[in-house]
Amino acid sequence: MRLNGKLALSGKSVEIEVCGEKVQSLREIKSTNDEIWIAPPLIDIQVNGFAGYNLNAEDVTPNDVNRIIRSLWKVGTGFLCPTVTTGSFERMAKSLGAIITACEDAEIDRSVVGIHVEGPYISPEDGPRGAHAKQHVRKPDWDEFQRWQEVADGQICMVTLAPEIEGAIPFIEKLRANDIIIALGHTNATKDDIDAAIKAGAQLSTHLGNGAHALIPRHPNYIWEQLAADELWASLIVDGHHLPPSVVKCMMRAKGLSRCVLVSDAVFLAGMPPGRYQFTDREVELTPDRCVRLVGTDYLAGSAIELVRGVENSVRFAGISLEQSIALATNQPARLLGITDRVDIDEGREANLIVFRWDKSACQIDLIMTMLGGEVVYQNKIESKG
Template sequence: MQENVTVISGVHYKTGEPVTISVEDGIIKGIRQQSPEDADHSLPLIGPGLVDLQINGYSGTDFNTVPLQDRTVEKVTRALWKEGVTSYYPTVITNGDDEICQALQTIAHACKSDSVSDAGVAGIHLEGPFISKEDGPRGAHGASYVKAPNWSLFQRWQEAAEGRIKIITLSPEWPEAARFIERCVEQGVTVSIGHTAATEEQIAEAVRAGARMSTHLGNGAHLTLPRHPNYLWEQLSQDGLAACVIADGFHLPDSVLKVVLRTKGERALLVSDAVYLSGMEPGAYKSHIGGSIVLTPEGRLHIADNPKLLAGSVQLLPHAIYHLVRRGLAGLGEAWDMASVRPAAFMDLPSQQGLAVGAPADLVVFVQAENRIFIQQTYKAGKQVFSV
């Protein structure tokens, strides 16, 4: 066998059948179902690499603590391999104009100068500052930095990012929002509605202008809403909007997750919204966006002086996948797709092909045990980048 050919055996995550995958030059060249007499159902599972559309940091490393260092991007990219994440969107959130610019510039520079970062970073997600000023919808974002959509400012940031801003979360409640959305769409930037107090008419107008996603739907909202209409029902009812959800067991109750999955179907996506405290010990911490925050032993992150308000998530995509499976909300195949091929297809990434001949060999070998998913191996473009 040629030296540049890698052979990986495992149980297909959707079919449940043992398969042998051959990889050459970073591409899946063949998928062979094992014969009945040779089939080994005790093998670990194998699925496509996970794609996270919203991640703020990991294991003490934060994309929103400035000045950001080039090594930060590489450090997070490598660390995420052990979570099965092969592509992700570093998320830069509401902050001062210059701070946002510096973070974007550093991420772009890191990707340009480092092959690891460039391979893992599919784009940048800018979450804010063009969001709602209201308490509740604003979430943990600093009120002093929130502002109306500003095209000149966004162009400055996009230039600093060298065109890598691929997703922007905003609220369409601003009078300037519709035209701003149209301009983003013209530049190939996906517009996502989030941290919003918009009316149903404003949301509908945003969809007509080209918005096509909801950021962590059901969170970043008022604690109490009118029965109907409200901005959650309106986003659920808009067929043109995909819905990202955080399925960590804290952000949304199972009933809401079930409604989103049933309503959105193939357009239901998983995100982690993980912050830098993911992987850290429980305790009290300081955050530049939320001030004093608390990470509980159960893995819930909330604002210290208002435990009802969450301050992000510390759970990664494998946790969310298993939560959906364990609670009977989705089968393993569907839940895994929600965190891999679906977001990849939504953002038109090559990895949207999943486990298919000709697809990039972004693969994850894993097992389900002890009420969680354990990642055993991760492959990026056919190269093993993580192994237990």
């Protein structure tokens, strides 16, 4: 298969020939059509569900995981960390088991680049806890975590926790010794807690600016402290609800793009019509403008966007280029996870890419194709006729 377009990460116009699983040749050509872009598939390090399927449902099945991942290919997300959130030991183990069983399908396995466990070792306080169920929030327990890692076949690669809770710092040290990425989130940490976590090996702030109190002291506070810590990367939910446009712009400039990663934090409502839904044991509402809230509160309960919309919004909100924005959802998470070879579009590499049309004036990406390991896993039928 031969593809022509502009490479989003380098800006070069190229002709790519894909043969079998690999890019057989890549040669630079004179720009023919500026609107067609080629980029690596998007990598989402925080996905709780999609298209009506919830990874954290009591009755989650491997088929649900399969449906989530195949639906994500249709919106340009080729790689992800399925995210298992706060619950009982058994419920979280069930989610982990469903992911691992789903990975017996080689196509699904190729897309799962690790598992993110968010909670249950987080702040019990209203606000920082977000939509995580209070009765399941608890102190870090290394034995419990090891049992999860066993169920997960060692695939847990990232843990989001609150560093201020009892036992968190030694727990972070153990995670680090096991090459697991430690993210701070759903936290009410002081500067000292954050400093201690960094010293123990914390590398990331999960959805910085969210999982927070509605009102906090203007300074100091845990948002400024994490924003100022150069050791910490930040993941950001750029759906227009979780962070106002001005905050996205300021955070990206303060943190620097080389330490920012876009996440969808999508819950099962992504891709569903507006309305009230049951979400684990809480009732949530999806508004017509794609905002998910716990009914009767101002607390957001995950997002209902696709990561590709976060890429568009970052261009709109932060005044960055498409190339820079694409990197926030491809090269950046790949660097964080240590999988940059998966997003390197070059001769001899595995052919992982998306092809899209970019409408600069509308800031809109129209996906034409998703290719993983040389296989077309999604093709827009209307586009491909043209």
